[in-house]
Amino acid sequence: MTNDTIPAGYRTDARGRLIPDSQIKSIDRARDELVHELVAAARVVSDTLAKFKGRAFDDIAAFVDMSAAEYGVRLGGNKGNVSLLSFDGRYRVQRAMAESIVFDERLQAAKALIDECLRDWTEGARSELRTLISDAFRVDQAGNIRTGNVLALRRMDITDERWLRAMQAIGDAVQVVGSKAYVRVYERDANGQYQPIGLDITAV
Structure with missing residues (x-):
């Protein structure tokens, strides 16, 4: 069941069952919100690290090639x-x-x-x-x-x-x-x- 098909006022539990919001304890709702907030923040950090890693490898490879070019050789790659x-x-x-x-x-x-x-x-x-x-x-x-x-x-x-x-x-x-x-x-x-x-x- 996707979020689009969950009726208003309900949530699905870990077993996929529909649970009315009124039956969910406040501490469970607070925990759910905290986990979703941290996961969203973690995805941003993960994406930032992935972009940094890609840039770092590309920049280092380009610099190694530039340095090697001073001696008339071409290296290439990330090896x-x-x-x-x-x-x-x-x-x-x-x-x-x-x-x-x-x-x-x-x-x-x-x-x-x-x-x-x-x-x-x-x-x-x-x-x-x-x-x-x-x-x-x-x-x-x-x-x-x-x-x-x-x-x-x-x-x-x-x-x-x-x-x-x-x-x-x-x-x-x-x-x-x-x-x-x-x-x-x-x-x-x-x-x-x-x-x-x-x-x-x-x-x-």
Whole structure:
């Protein structure tokens, strides 16, 4: 039922039933009005942020092309991370690209090779490593492997041939399934540290 078809003096509840205004408590009417007011304001803010994001990406891409043109090259597109500083260094605008990574079935081969290493190495001397590896392959609340923890294993200086093959398998198992682009704006504080200017409602 649309608002146009709701009879005067009635409202629909969450189950779609027609309820006379006279039967709705004043606190429920006040809550309904507050929610609608906040939703309307949120839509305005969301639209403003969407327009800012579009403008920021377009402007940054245009500036990168303009800067590259000074060297006789053409880049184009919104690819790659870029940081732009104001002349006085007070402000920094950053375009950041974050890739979404998953692992294919080759991760299981890597885990099997790592398990072989752990079985052969003396447990007492490698207890910290065993804990680190177990944590790396632990899934998060959504049931997904923590990609950062698994990739961090490749930075370990271990020369066992099976370990090296496992690290190769991890590298081969990486699949990039998408990417997201972000615009971040920072202001330098009195201590010289760049603090983000919140563009996320949870950050302001």
